[in-house]
Structures are given as structure tokens and as C-alpha cells.
Amino acid sequence: xxxxxxxxxxxxxxxxxxxxxxxxxxxxxxxxxxxxxxxxxxxxxxxxxxxxxxxxxxxxxxxxxxxxxxxxxxxxxxxxxxxxxxxxxxxxxxxxxxxxxxxxxxxxxxxxxxxxxxxxxxxxxxxxxxxxxxxxxxxxxxxxxxxxxxxxxxxxxxxxxxxxxxxxxxxxxxxxxxxxxxxxxxxxxxxxxxxxxxxxxxxxxxxxxxxxxxxxxxxxxxxxxxxxxxxxxxxxxxxxxxxxxxxxxxxxxxxxxxxxxxxxxxxxxxxxxxxxxxxxxxxxxxxxxxxxxxxxxxxxxxxxxxxxxxxxxxxxxxxxxxxxxxxxxxxxxxxxxxxxxxxxxxxxxxxxxxxxxxxxxxxxxxxxxxxxxxxxxxx
Ligand code: SDX
Numbered sequence: 350x351x352x353x354x355x356x357x358x359x360x361x362x363x364x365x366x367x368x369x370x371x372x373x374x375x376x377x378x379x380x381x382x383x384x385x386x387x388x389x390x391x392x393x394x395x396x397x398x399x400x401x402x403x404x405x406x407x408x409x410x411x412x413x414x415x416x417x418x419x420x421x422x423x424x425x426x427x428x429x430x431x432x433x434x435x436x437x438x439x440x441x442x443x444x445x446x447x448x449x450x451x452x453x454x455x456x457x458x459x460x461x462x463x464x465x466x467x468x469x470x471x472x473x474x475x476x477x478x479x480x481x482x483x484x485x486x487x488x489x490x491x492x493x494x495x496x497x498x499x500x501x502x503x504x505x506x507x508x509x510x511x512x513x514x515x516x517x518x519x520x521x522x523x524x525x526x527x528x529x530x531x532x533x534x535x536x537x538x539x540x541x542x543x544x545x546x547x548x549x550x551x552x553x554x555x556x557x558x559x560x561x562x563x564x565x566x567x568x569x570x571x572x573x574x575x576x577x578x579x580x581x582x583x584x585x586x587x588x589x590x591x592x593x594x595x596x597x598x599x600x601x602x603x604x605x606x607x608x609x610x611x612x613x614x615x616x617x618x619x620x621x622x623x624x625x626x627x628x629x630x631x632x633x634x635x636x637x638x639x640x641x642x643x644x645x646x647x648x649x650x651x652x653x654x655x656x657x658x659x660x661x662x663x664x665x666x667x668x669x670x671x672x673x674x675x676x677x678x679x680x681x682x683x684x685x686x687x688x689x690x691x692x693x694x695x696x697x698x699x700x701x702x703x704x705x706x707x708x709x710x711x712x713x714x715x716x717x718x719x720x721x722x723x724x725x726x727x728x
Pocket of ligand 1: 538540603609654657663
């Protein structure tokens with residue numbers, strides 16, 4: 350069996366063959382099932398994009414309506430899960446609450462019937478439908494309020510914003526939010542998707558697969574960066590302070606949150622679309638001082654690190670959009686997870702067809718033939 354050379358972080362090592370999405374990092378190209386992200390962001394919506402990613406083609410009108418109705422029907426969460434979430438500490442991070450409640454779905458719905466297409470579809474619908482409800486429920490409960498029931502008269506994104514704020518969602522804000530979900534839905538074999546694939550390869554249940562992926566996405570080097578970007582802009586505090594702040598961070602070899610990528614060596618195409626969305630929001634609702642600081646930060650980082658292929662990634666502008674929509678900063682990554690459930694499920698289904706457990710090897714660099722030393726003889 351040919352053994353590949355060890356690469357930290359498996360950089361450049363293919364972990365699968367996939368048809369779900371494609372990235373050309375030097376061209377800033379991203380396609381979902383062959384369709385450019387710019388086209389999907391402009392013409393599709395999140396649930397239609399999720400269907401495309403998971404079942405491999407755009408749904409017919411009837412298929413889409415059926416899928417939307419199924420997701421709408423399954424938005425509610427069992428009272429026992431809500432009661433369990435009521436015991437979560439208010440100080441807990443929403444990503445930890447999401448990981449715990451996603452795993453809890455398995456207690457009610459796991460049947461390990463992975464050879465049954467109906468079961469596969471049910472799991473897809475339930476996870477897409479219930480994850481937003483759980484994120485919103487935790488938000489209301491940690492503020493001492495009772496969670497609200499989903500509203501069947503609202504579409505996917507409008508309903509989430511309603512459950513989160515208990516207010517009638519602004520149609521433009523809901524549309525912007527829905528585009529953000531489409532942009533965050535899938536991105537080839539990133540860390541959390543790889544985590545989902547490894548978990549899926551053991552033929553465990555889809556709820557455990559999603560719980561694994563949520564835990565992986567939470568890290569600040571991955572999905573958690575969008576929250577860190579706002580903290581960084583907060584610390585910078587003014588456009589004038591952007592340059593000295595960034596220069597000092599680079600001098601101290603600190604990673605600038607929202608920049609750099611394992612694959613892109615140019616600006617992440619999703620960052621460009623998110624920046625345009627931010628500008629549309631600010632045009633409509635008034636400017637945002639954080640945006641001016643962000644634009645200056647991007648200019649300085651490009652000047653200083655562009656030669657190393659370090660440019661803005663998806664996390665740099667997403668937080669500005671969510672913040673402008675009144676979403677609390679520590680919910681930015683759970684919202685990333687709401688969207689990425691579509692990509693994780695697409696790769697889960699794809700791995701079921703591969704049907705081969707992940708079991709990589711290693712380059713052993715330790716000792717051999719070491720004798721056991723009795724405790725009294727150890728220093
Ligand atoms: C996401 O994989 C995906 O597709 C992920 C994602 C998705 O949709 O799923 O796109 C979502 O996770 C976006 C990334 C969000 N994370 C951040 O914004 C955190 C900051 N970024 C870095 O931590 C970093 O860029 C990574 C983790 C994103 C990528 O890291 P790599 O590929 O392992 O790069 P590296 O750490 O080996 O760095 C290579 C060089 C180093 O310099 P040298 O030691 O060679 O001199 O580039 C430098 C790094 O110091 N570098 C940075 C930097 N990122 C890399 N320097 C300053 N700031 C940065 N952000």
C-alpha cells in the first residue's frame with residue numbers, strides 16, 4: 350500500500366473524491382454542484398441551495414415546495430429538548446449549547462436506518478429545520494424568556510429572525526440573512542466537514558455527525574473567526590488606529606482574524622459578496638463606523654501580507670452584516686453552523702456511498718523497546 354508523506358493539517362492531501370463543491374483558490378472561484386456562488390447568491394435561496402447540495406441538482410417547483418413544507422413542519426423541537434436546554438447555564442457559549450442540543454436530537458430520532466432513503470430524508474429535513482429553532486431558543490432562554498414557536502407563515506430566514514428577536518422581521522434584512530446562509534452553506538473539505546465525514550464513515554447516526562461538526566466549527570481558526578473579527582474592530586476603535594494595530598500584530602506574528610485561508614490565495618469570493626451586502630445594508634439603514642475601520646484594516650493587511658497570498662476570507666465581513674442585523678456577536682458562529690448543516694449533510698450522504706471508515710496512518714517517530722521502570726526508581 351503506497352504511503353503518502355506526512356503533511357501537517359493534511360495540507361494538499363485529498364481525503365475524498367467529491368461532487369459537492371469546487372474551489373479554485375488562485376482564481377477565487379467557488380461552485381456548488383458546478384454553479385458559481387455569485388449566481389446562487391443572486392438568484393437562489395438557502396433552502397433551494399441546500400436541496401442542490403444534498404441531492405445534487407436544483408429541485409423542480411413541486412420538489413422545492415414539498416421540501417419547504419417538510420422543513421416548515423419539522424421546525425418545532427420537543428418540549429423535553431427545550432426543558433433540557435433550560436438547564437444550560439446562561440453563561441455557556443451558544444456553540445456549546447448547539448452541540449449539546451444537536452446531539453440530543455439523536456436521543457429522539459436516531460434509528461441508524463442508513464440504508465433507508467426515507468430515514469435519510471427525514472434526518473436531513475429534521476436537522477435543517479430544528480437547528481435554527483434550537484439556536485433561537487437558547488438565545489431567548491439565556492435572557493430569561495420563553496422560546497417562541499416557529500411561525501408557519503414565514504419563510505426559513507424570516508422565521509429564524511422572528512424566533513430570535515420576537516419581532517416581525519424586515520423583508521430586506523431576511524433576504525440579506527438568507528444570502529449569508531447560502532454563502533456559508535458549503536466549502537469543500539474544511540475542518541468541520543472533514544470532521545463530519547470521519548464521524549459519518551463509522552456509520553453512526555446523522556445527529557452525531559452534525560454534533561461532531563458543530564464542535565469543530567466552534568474553533569477560532571475556523572468558524573469562530575467571525576466573532577473574533579468584531580472584537581478586533583472593537584479594539585482598533587478608529588480608522589486612524591487600524592494601521593498601527595495591524596502593523597503591531599504582524600510584527601508580533603499574530604494571526605489577523607478574518608484573513609488568510611488554506612485554499613484561497615486571493616480574496617475569498619464570499620467576502621466580496623458579503624462586503625456588497627454590508628454596503629447595501631448601510632446604504633439603506635445608515636453607515637456603520639465599524640465598516641470604515643474594516644475597509645482600512647483590509648487595505649493595510651493587503652498591503653502588508655498580500656504578497657503571501659493573505660486576503661480577507663468569509664469571516665471578515667460576515668460579522669458586520671450580522672451585527673447590523675442586531676444579532677449578538679456570540680451567535681455569529683451558530684449562524685455559520687445553521688448554514689453549514691447543508692454542506693455537512695451533503696458530505697455525510699456522499700460518504701455513505703463511499704462506505705469506507707477513515708483510518709489514516711502515521712509516521713512513528715517515538716521510541717521502541719523501552720523497559721518498564723518501577724515507580725520507586727523514577728525521578
Ligand atoms: C474558515 O477551510 C475552509 O474552507 C474554511 C472556511 C469554510 O468555509 O469552511 O473557509 C471557513 O474557516 C475561514 C478561515 C477563518 N479563520 C480565520 O480567519 C483565522 C485567521 N486565519 C488563520 O488562522 C489562517 O489563515 C487559517 C487557519 C485560515 C489558514 O491557516 P494555514 O493554511 O494553516 O496557514 P498557516 O497558519 O500555515 O500560515 C501560513 C503563513 C504563516 O506565515 P509564515 O510562518 O509562513 O511566515 O501565513 C501566515 C502564517 O503566519 N498567516 C497569517 C494569517 N494566516 C496565515 N498571518 C497573519 N494573519 C493571518 N490571518
